Amino acid sequence: MNARLPVISMVIPFYNEAGNVDVLYRRLATVLDATHCAWEIVCVNDGSGDGTLEKLLALRHRDPRVRVLDLSRNFGKEAALTAGLDHARGSAVIPFDADLQDPPELIPELLAKWREGADIVNAVRSSRAGESWLKRATAHGFYRVINRLTPVDIPADTGDFRLISRPALEAIRRLPERRRFMKGIFAWVGFRTAEVYYQREPRHAGKSKFNWWRLWNFALEGITSFSQVPLQMASWLGLLVSLLSLLYAVSLVVATLLYGNPVKGYPSMMAAILFLGGVQLMALGVIGEYVGRIYEESKHRPIYIIRELDDPGAGAGAALPTGSETDAPPSG
Known part of the structure; x- marks a missing residue:
C-alpha cells in the first residue's frame, strides 16, 4: 500500500x-x-x-x-x-x-x-x-x-x-x-x-x-429521484376519474330518458367541479415536482x-475533484 x-x-x-x-x-x-x-x-x-x-x-x-x-x-x-x-x-x-x-x-x-x-x-x-x-x-x-x-x-x-x-x-x-x-x-x-x-x-x-418538514422533503426527494410511479399514479387517477365521469354521464342520459329531465341541484354540480379541479391540480403538482427537478439539473x-x-497535502479545493488511485483491500 x-x-x-x-x-x-x-x-x-x-x-x-x-x-x-x-x-x-x-x-x-x-x-x-x-x-x-x-x-x-x-x-x-x-x-x-x-x-x-x-x-x-x-x-x-x-x-x-x-x-x-x-x-x-x-x-x-x-x-x-x-x-x-x-x-x-x-x-x-x-x-x-x-x-x-x-x-x-x-x-x-x-x-x-x-x-x-x-x-x-x-x-x-x-x-x-x-x-x-x-x-x-x-x-x-x-x-x-x-x-x-x-x-x-x-x-x-x-x-x-x-x-x-x-x-x-x-x-x-x-x-x-x-x-x-x-x-x-x-x-x-x-x-x-x-x-x-x-x-x-x-x-x-x-x-x-x-x-418534520425537512423529513417530508427528504422522503419526497427519494421517491422522485428513483421512481416514476407518482406520474403513473396521476395518469391512472385521471383515467379513473374519466371512467367515473363517463358512467355518471350515461346514468344521467338513462335517467332523462326514463324519468324526464328535472333540474338538478346546485350542490352536486359544485361538488363535481371541485373534485375534478382538485384532481387536476394534484396531477399538475406531481408533474411540477419532476419538472422542477429537471430544471435544477439543467442548470448544471x-x-x-x-x-x-x-489539507497541506492537497491543492486548492474544487467542486468536483478527480479520484485517487488506491490499492486493493488488505488481506485479513
Missing part, C-alpha cells in the same frame, strides 16, 4: 455539532488505531455557525490525519456527504454521522465483511433508541413505501453509516445528479453487499437538524462549493 494513502477514510458532515467534535474524535481514533491500518477523517463543515469549524481546525492542527473541508455555506447533508466522498482517499470509505448515534465500535465488523469480499457493507439498525415512536413508525413506513415504488432495492433501516470500497465509490462518483438522495445512490450502483446489525444510540449532544450548478480546504 502506498504510504501516502490511507486504507480507511471516515467521511463526516458537520452542521452545528461543536458539542460532539472532541468526543467523536476520541472514540474514532481509539477504534481506528486498533485496526492497525492507516486512516484519515474527512470532516466537512456544512456552514456551521456554532464554533464547529474552529474545533475542527484545532483538531486538524493536533492530528494531521484529520482533514477539514469548509463549504461556502450550508448546502445540506447530501451535498456535504458528496463533498467528503469526493475527497476521500482510502481504499475503504465509511460515511459517518457526527451525532454519535452510530457506534464507531462497529467499524471492525464492517472491515471484516469488506476483507471477506463485500464492496458495500451496510450497517442496519435493529433498534432506534432515543427516537419517538412516531419517527420510528414513519421511518419504517418510508422504507417500505419507497421499495414498492422504485425498481432499486433500498435497504430498510439503513442510514449513511456503511463501508464503501474504492471501486464502488468510483462508481458512485460517476453519478452526476445535483438533487441527491444518497441512500438510493448507494443502492443503485449495486456491487457485492453485506450487512451488519447494531442498536442505534441516542444523540450524544445537540439536536437533530431534521424537523456544482453540488457544493468549498471555501477552504485545510
Whole structure:
C-alpha cells in the first residue's frame, strides 16, 4: 500500500455539532488505531455557525490525519456527504454521522465483511433508541413505501453509516445528479453487499437538524429521484376519474330518458367541479415536482462549493475533484 494513502477514510458532515467534535474524535481514533491500518477523517463543515469549524481546525492542527473541508455555506447533508466522498482517499470509505448515534465500535465488523469480499457493507439498525415512536413508525413506513415504488432495492433501516470500497465509490462518483438522495445512490450502483446489525444510540449532544418538514422533503426527494410511479399514479387517477365521469354521464342520459329531465341541484354540480379541479391540480403538482427537478439539473450548478480546504497535502479545493488511485483491500 502506498504510504501516502490511507486504507480507511471516515467521511463526516458537520452542521452545528461543536458539542460532539472532541468526543467523536476520541472514540474514532481509539477504534481506528486498533485496526492497525492507516486512516484519515474527512470532516466537512456544512456552514456551521456554532464554533464547529474552529474545533475542527484545532483538531486538524493536533492530528494531521484529520482533514477539514469548509463549504461556502450550508448546502445540506447530501451535498456535504458528496463533498467528503469526493475527497476521500482510502481504499475503504465509511460515511459517518457526527451525532454519535452510530457506534464507531462497529467499524471492525464492517472491515471484516469488506476483507471477506463485500464492496458495500451496510450497517442496519435493529433498534432506534432515543427516537419517538412516531419517527420510528414513519421511518419504517418510508422504507417500505419507497421499495414498492422504485425498481432499486433500498435497504430498510439503513442510514449513511456503511463501508464503501474504492471501486464502488468510483462508481458512485460517476453519478452526476445535483438533487441527491444518497441512500438510493448507494443502492443503485449495486456491487457485492453485506450487512451488519447494531442498536442505534441516542444523540450524544445537540439536536437533530431534521424537523418534520425537512423529513417530508427528504422522503419526497427519494421517491422522485428513483421512481416514476407518482406520474403513473396521476395518469391512472385521471383515467379513473374519466371512467367515473363517463358512467355518471350515461346514468344521467338513462335517467332523462326514463324519468324526464328535472333540474338538478346546485350542490352536486359544485361538488363535481371541485373534485375534478382538485384532481387536476394534484396531477399538475406531481408533474411540477419532476419538472422542477429537471430544471435544477439543467442548470448544471456544482453540488457544493468549498471555501477552504485545510489539507497541506492537497491543492486548492474544487467542486468536483478527480479520484485517487488506491490499492486493493488488505488481506485479513
